[in-house]
Each structure stands twice: as C-alpha cells, then as structure tokens.
Amino acid sequence: MSAAAPPHYPFYTAPLTEPVDGNAARTFEKHLRASDRLPKKSSQTVMFVVVGVVFAFMLFPMFGGALIALGGSTDPFAAFVETITLLAPILFIGIAATVVIVIFVRRGPAGAVRMYRLDRFARANAMTYEPHLANPGLPGMIFTQGSARASSDLVRGDQPRFVEFANYRYTTGSGKNRTTHQWGYVAVKLDVPLPHIVLDALGNNALFGSNLPTSFAKDQRLSLEGDFDRYFSLYCPSGYERDALYLFTPDIMARFIDNAAALDVEIVDDWLFLYAKRDFSTLDAATWAWLFSVVGALLDKLAQWARWRDDRLRMDAAAAAALTATAAHDAASMNTGAAHDDVPFAPPLDTLRPPPGVAAPGKRLTRRGPWIVFAIAGGFVLLWFVQMIAGGFFLLQ
Template identity: 45%
Template sequence: MLPLGALAFPIGLLALSFGISEEIEEANPDMVSELVAMFAIFGLFLYGGVLLCWASVRHRAQRGTPERHYRLAQFGFENGMAYLPGPLPGTHLTPWKERGQLILTRVMRPVSPRAVEFANYVLATETSGSRNSGFGGVVSMKLPNSLPHILLVAKNDRRVLPYAVPARAQVLSLEGNFDDHFTLYCPEGYEQDALYLFTPDVMAELIDRVNSFDVEIIDDWLFLESSRDVVTLDPETWHKVVTATAAITAKIDRWAQWRDDRLSAGSLPRGGDGQATMLPGGKQVAPRGRRLKMVAGNGAIVTGIFVAAYVAAVFIAKSLP
C-alpha cells in the first residue's frame, strides 16, 4: 500500500492539468492571474506531499512487523538486553523535551552498571506554526555529572534539511585531521573546557570508532545520534553502534573530574533559607555553557522560501489584470 503522501503528486498534477485546460478553453480576461495562482498552489501542495510521503515511509519502517519485533526481542534476550517495541514517550531523556515531542521505538536496554539505551526515535517539533517530524536513531548514556553543551557533527552523517543548527561562531577547530571527520561546537568561552574533555586519545577514538554518529553532550547526558535507525536486524549496524558505545563509555569516567570555574554562588538556585544550593546530580554548569546558541537551518530556510514564493505568486496573480 502506498503512503498517503505518494498520492500528492499525481492528484496535484491532475488537478493542475484540468484547471489549466479549463482556463485556456474559457479564455477569461483574468486567465494569466488564475494560472499563476494555480502554479503557486500546486508548488506548495507538491512540497507538502513530498514531506508527507517521506514521513509516512519512515513511520512505516519504524513500526515494523510482529515477526521483526519477535526477532529483535530474541536478539535482545541472547545479548542481555530488554526489548520494548514501543512506541514509548521519551520524557526520561530530559534535554530533548526542549526540542519537541519525542517518541521512541524499538528500545533496547542492556543490563550494565551504566545507564545505556538504544532506540529509534520520532521527534515532532513546531517551526513557525508548522509541525515537522525528525527521524533517526539514538544511543543515550547517563553521565556522572553535568557538562557544557558540546555537539560534534559527523561529516559522513549529515542531515539534509535540519530546522535548527548551532551558530557558526561556536565552531572550535581541533588539532590533526579531526576537523576532516567532525565539526565541534561549544558555547563561546568554553573552548578550553572542550579541549580538556576531548583530549588527543579521545579524538582518536572518535575518528576511528564513532565517525558514523553525531556526539552530543548536554546536561548530564551523552547522546550518539544518527539520521538512520540504530536498532535494526543488520549486523553491520549493530557492530558500529556497539563499537561507538564502547569507545565513548571507556572515556566517560575521567570527565567526572571537570569543574566549571565560572560557576559562582550567585548563579545557583536558592533554598528556603536564602542560601545557594547545588542542583541534583552534583557538579553544575554556568548558565552560558548550558546550551548552544541555535539558528535556522536549511529545513527552516527551504520552508520559508516556499512559503514566501507562494505568497509572492498569489500577490502577483491578484495584481495582474
């Protein structure tokens, strides 16, 4: 069965062809303006249809079949992991709450001293009044303490149309050939902290074993993010996921020694007695280091261009005699 979005193009093309033939046959004085308006509506309709088709295909792929869920559950049991087919709310991944509604599917939770979770996700966000869905896979790991918001974007797993990206002023260039594999973003003023966390041996591990994933540190969480599903039945995918996870977890404990020297008593929350108190989870991050500054990405720009083109076409159509 074809996804609903796949019907958008033929239906739109048929409607446009019918409308054009009617306008030409009637030869009304406002024929030109009517044709311009038709093409504008068709363009917007087609753009929405393509997005809907893509979202439908990704939703269908993540839902899976009973047979696939059974095989994943068996795989999880054989490898010491609990399997939850989902969909499940991702509210426990607290930093993602700020981004929209997170739904997890095909969740794998291994039995290990450190909290680790493998899952595929759907992230629904609101941008300029329109609802957008992002799809992919994520490995979530709890950290021993909060760290500055740092994002490493892998060069070989670029998202085509992200709706928000970090501001370019936050890019930090690292030594060697690291920049050939990742783009590192950190809050302005936290460059030395990023260098402390990402020492040469950590960078080497990232290049060799984690180059298929974006790496994001935010609050007391670390995420390995991919535009592709990470919980699959493909052995090669699991090899990449497990290798990357092992490489990162081997380096996490040393990060527990990090301290934010910018954190003063005045920036901490206060208790009922007016005294500054530490937030749950121990060591904290000063306000300017907690979040990267984000700007509009290609997805938001493309959407804006289509909307602006539609408005301009309608305006021109109304202005024509």
C-alpha cells in the same frame, strides 16, 4: 553462533536469526499488550473496518449495475463495453482492498516475531527490551521537535553504565505537508553534567549543510587540532572553549574519529547521544556489531570526564560554604560564649572544589534559525514585491 565487539564487550547475535515459534511470538505480543507496553490496536482495527465497509458500499452497487446492463441490453457489444466500464473500478478497488488486507494481516505476525527476537537478543546480552515509549523526555535536540514523539524497540543495559539503543519518530507539519522524521539514537548516561556540546558529523550532511534538526550560532564553533575538523564541526557555548579542550583530549578525539565519524554527537546535561537518520534497533547483526563497537570504544574514555568541574560554580560554592561557616560560627559563639577568634571559620576560597554541575551559560547552546528557510521566504517576499511594483507600473500606463 555468536559475534563479538571489541575486547571486554562481547555480545550474542544468535537470537536475531534463530528460528522462532510463531505461537510463542504471538503469546509474547499478547503479554506486551496486556501489560500496556504496546499502543492499543483499537484505532487500527476501527480504520480497517471502516475501509472495508466503504469498499463494500462501493462494490455492490457497481457490480449490480454491471449485471443489469449486461442482461438488459439488446446490443451485445455495447453491453460488453458498458460492463467493462463498470467493472474496471470494481477490479481496481478489489486489488487495492486485497493489498490493504494482506499488509494488515501480515504486519501483525511479522511485528510479533521482530519484538520476540529483540527481547531474546536483549536478554542474551544482560539487557532489557521495551517495544514502545511515548515522549521519552530525554534532553537531546531530536526529542524536542515536532509532535507524536515516540521511541520504539528500546534495548537497554546498565553495565558498566546505562546505555539505551532505540529508534525514534516524530512528525512535523499537517495535512499534505505532514512529514515523519526517522532517527536512531544511542543514549549513554554520564557521571556528571557537562557543558552542552554538539559534534556535527560532516560525512552525513545534506546538500544544504547539516542534517541535524537544530542549527547553532556560528560563533560557538570551535576548531580543534589535528584532523578532527575534517570529520566534525564542534559547537560549545561561548566561554567554554577551554572546557571543551579539556574534555576532548587527543586520545578522545581519536576515538570519535575512528569509531563515530558517521554519527552526530550531542553532550547535554549528564547524557551523551549518538544520532543517525536510520534505525539502530534492528534484526541486523552487523548494525549491532557496529553500535556495540562504538559504545565500547567510547566507554573506556568517558570516565575521564567525571573529573570535570565548572569553575564558574566555585564562587557559588564558596559563598554557600561561607554562609554555613558564619552560621556555625555565630551559633557556637552564642552557645559557648567563646571568643570569635576561637571558633573555626570558612576554609580559604582557593581550596574549594566546585560541585558537579554546569553554570547557566554552559547548559545550552545558542540556536539560530535555518538560513535556507529564511532565504527562500525572503526570495518569495522579494518576488511578490517586484510583481506588485511591476503591476502598479503597467496600471499607470
């Protein structure tokens, strides 16, 4: 059985739900580990053994003490109470150990089956599968946050252009304040570098505003025509407003509204990223149908962006062309003795087309600190200051 995205973008979901041979899945996982495509399990194994040894050292003395108390006491009721008191922690630790063992044992086969299914799904759709990639090194905003950065369950295709679907994790803080952040992303390779543009979807914002990990200066927000502002807040570098309007024509805005209103979008360098705080690469056929439909709808329009050029690079191109022409002019004059007027010179500057690329001001948006953090910190400082003044006032009384 198969499912299909919009026309020209069929895909097959049967491998996500078909019965899987457990031995084949485990063999596939062993192959991934042997080829270093999965993280080593040594740290997990060591942790499991250490936890087991600790449990053993805690269980045996308690169990032995309970037996001694039960056999050496002359008061049966007191012996019963003392035994229950000693055995209760044993029972609790035993249950906890059982839960840990079950989770540890069951996670392996389940993970192997998941990876096996996703690999078969990717192959059935002329794509490839990678289970893990540490520090993917992409230029999007989520890939520069925190530590322990890693993509997982990467499904990649290169027709008609490179597209990568994956899940992503990174951590911030340490100790009790350590937080793991969960994202799903789609990365689409563009034909040319474009200005840094962010579409912050309004439909997935949190209580205090954007759910994106980075905030941008308000003066970079650009209002577009129609209903676009009801769905997205668009940020572009100062001075690139006309370029953003060139890229986001009414037909392209309609595609984003109709297909990607639940996703945050980032254009940076020659990449387009779609983000959401949920896993994208899953065994859920409906999720894949949605993502394929979004990508399919956008790919039809991305070719228009290949014609964009940054006019700010025109003078750089003109200067380079003039230097090259001058060098050729001088060399020809020296070698042939021709008069200067007989040697071709640089073409008119207004005929030069800027090369692909983005001038420095358009490569990155200007960031700003999260106002809520500063507000809370300022509130604490103000409270501390008021307490200090009040304490000093009472000491003077």
